């Protein structure tokens with residue numbers, strides 16, 4: 188006879204006061220001052236409560252956090268390769284299913300959470316993430332998005348915005364804008380190709396209650412879910428460390444970031460301003476965009492305008508076609 192798999196039912200919070208003061212991401216890590224991804228870790232682990240297993244693919248949130256026999260994670264946590272966060276989560280969930288079927292484990296299935304950077308999610312880690320989604324494992328995949336391969340020196344990633352100066356896309360005479368491509372659409376990658384997924388959401392460190400509730404809603408679903416979290420990186424984006432939340436808010440006020448939920452095919456949007464500010468206001472505050480000309484800002488504005496007409500849906504973006512000259 189099949190045994191029922193008991194899962195948690197995490198309650199939604201109306202305000203931060205309703206969120207436990209217990210810390211699961213504790214002092215002692217070595218991330219930069221004002222690190223957005225570190226705040227993501229703090230908030231996501233507050234969302235899950237104690238019954239959770241976290242997986243950390245290689246990236247800032249692994250390397251800057253841990254050293255030999257020392258880590259700031261007050262819950263079971265495991266380092267995975269940057270390639271395979273989704274595969275390790277799948278294995279852990281499958282192992283629990285076997286223990287439950289054999290009657291060797293009688294508790295609730297813990298919240299299994301992959302905390303991947305953009306590289307570990309939609310670039311080097313994409314195949315394992317997609318396979319976890321495709322096979323329908325009961326786990327949450329979090330993509331904390333600092334828009335670069337931060338840990339290896341702020342290299343370009345497929346989440347890096349057009350016009351960004353990274354160590355792999357330095358602006359110069361031949362390519363004055365630096366980064367020429369526009370980013371991949373992470374939520375659409377998941378929504379478009381994974382029938383087992385019923386919940387995908389985007390959130391920002393600027394709105395912690397919304398972030399916590401989206402993590403909880405994702406975890407309450409039986410099956411895979413995906414949450415894409417905007418996490419400014421003062422070191423990589425080059426803004427003063429005290430401005431992380433200001434930068435995150437400005438992203439939403441200018442349309443550079445849109446908070447939404449996709450649940451069983453329905454979109455809902457949060458924190459949409461009555462009127463969007465020009466994207467230049469957001470970009471001007473970050474040294475990574477300092478080299479751009481007005482024509483470059485206009486190109487970014489056109490992209491954002493197109494995206495805001497149908498937020499959450501794919502838009503046509505300029506891409507590099509086949510080369511006519513080497």
Ligand SMILES: Cc1ncc(C[n+]2csc(CCOP(=O)(O)OP(=O)(O)O)c2C)c(N)n1
Pocket residue numbers: 224245246247248269270303304305306307308311333335336337338339344
């Ligand atoms: C297969 C493989 N390629 C490259 C690396 C080197 N590497 C370690 S961390 C990292 C950057 C990770 O970037 P991301 O996933 O976006 O996380 P972040 O550092 O931004 O937090 C890279 C490229 C690696 N560890 N494994």
Ligand code: SF4
Pocket residue numbers: 217218219220221222223224225247251333337338419420421422423
């Ligand atoms: S480089 Fe960016 S993501 Fe990495 S620890 Fe520093 S602020 Fe955080």
